[in-house]
Amino acid sequence: MAWQARLMIQNGKLIPWEDGRIHPHALAVTYAATVFEGIRAYRHPKGMFSVFRLDEHLERLAQGVKIMRMDDPPSTAQLKADVLRLIPANEPDDDVYIRLQVLIDGPGTQATRGPTGWTIVAIPRERNPKRSTGLAVGVSSWTRLMDNASPPRVKATANYHAGRLATLQARADGYDAPILLNTRGKVSEAAAACLFIIRKGTLITPGLTDDILESVTRDTVITMAREAGYRVEEDPIDRTELYVADEIFLCGTGQELTPVTSVDRLPVGDGKPGRITMALQARYEALVRGTTPDHAEWRTPV
Numbered sequence: 058m059a060w061q062a063r064l065m066i067q068n069g070k071l072i073p074w075e076d077g078r079i080h081p082h083a084l085a086v087t088y089a090a091t092v093f094e095g096i097r098a099y100r101h102p103k104g105m106f107s108v109f110r111l112d113e114h115l116e117r118l119a120q121g122v123k124i125m126r127m128d129d130p131p132s133t134a135q136l137k138a139d140v141l142r143l144i145p146a147n148e149p150d151d152d153v154y155i156r157l158q159v160l161i162d163g164p165g166t167q168a169t170r171g172p173t174g175w176t177i178v179a180i181p182r183e184r185n186p187k188r189s190t191g192l193a194v195g196v197s198s199w200t201r202l203m204d205n206a207s208p209p210r211v212k213a214t215a216n217y218h219a220g221r222l223a224t225l226q227a228r229a230d231g232y233d234a235p236i237l238l239n240t241r242g243k244v245s246e247a248a249a250a251c252l253f254i255i256r257k258g259t260l261i262t263p264g265l266t267d268d269i270l271e272s273v274t275r276d277t278v279i280t281m282a283r284e285a286g287y288r289v290e291e292d293p294i295d296r297t298e299l300y301v302a303d304e305i306f307l308c309g310t311g312q313e314l315t316p317v318t319s320v321d322r323l324p325v326g327d328g329k330p331g332r333i334t335m336a337l338q339a340r341y342e343a344l345v346r347g348t349t350p351d352h353a354e355w356r357t358p359v
């Protein structure tokens with residue numbers, strides 16, 4: 058990775074990377090009062106950058122801020138302008154990963170609602186090295202969070218405590234990633250990505266009330282798969298459906314679209330990345346990078 062982040066944004070100000078500051082006694086740290094987005098900007102072969110589905114990411118962030126009852130949060134217009142000036146300020150020469158956090162930037166009690174601050178970094182991020190060969194996943198013995206306890210719909214840093222435990226267990230057990238079942242025993246998602254299975258040509262993914270993040274990539278996949286003529290269903294998925302699926306893939310801004318080739322050491326299909334999966338991966342790549350004119354509304358030029 059050639060470029061390095063030199064500048065970041067904190068509370069609307071462009072500052073050197075080393076100057077970012079959060080007090081250790083701020084609620085962002087003491088009670089994980091932070092909601093965030095992970096967003097990617099892609100470099101077109103001709104050199105220009107665009108941010109993929111920036112408006113949808115900011116809309117989800119605003120929902121999380123509302124549910125977390127933060128006082129006087131930054132406006133969506135402010136955050137959008139900040140993202141769009143931070144990227145060129147770092148002079149990237151390759152794809153960019155943006156992490157945007159809105160947080161309680163002061164001390165207090167569990168009932169404290171402000172002051173609300175924000176930080177944005179734009180950094181290089183490697184793509185999943187298994188995106189062409191496929192992931193070995195294991196169904197976790199940890200249970201997915203539920204809406205009435207720590208709502209997965211909110212992209213809160215607090216939720217990633219559970220995701221980390223599942224990921225660390227999966228790694229200890231020799232898997233690349235965990236798949237979590239929800240409190241009803243149905244498949245929810247991976248620790249940082251949504252999941253699709255394919256059976257007899259139909260794509261199936263858990264619904265928005267199956268304890269998943271309302272993923273932007275999941276929505277992209279549903280749209281592009283339907284446009285390619287596939288049937289897509291949003292339905293609960295049983296654990297054993299993972300074992301009999303023809304194809305499985307994970308999707309998310311960070312993971313992009315990555316095939317799963319085994320679950321609990323049972324091969325998925327013939328144990329190789331699936332044909333439909335890889336066709337969708339190629340289509341996703343064209344859409345995010347802008348090498349197709351389709352869905353220009355999803356790409357915000359930098």
Ligand SMILES: Cc1ncc(COP(=O)(O)O)c(C=O)c1O
Nearest residue numbers: 249250251270272273274309310
């Ligand atoms: C728990 C979880 N699920 C799903 C996703 C995918 O969401 P999105 O497609 O909006 O990046 C993420 C983030 O990438 C995540 O952290």
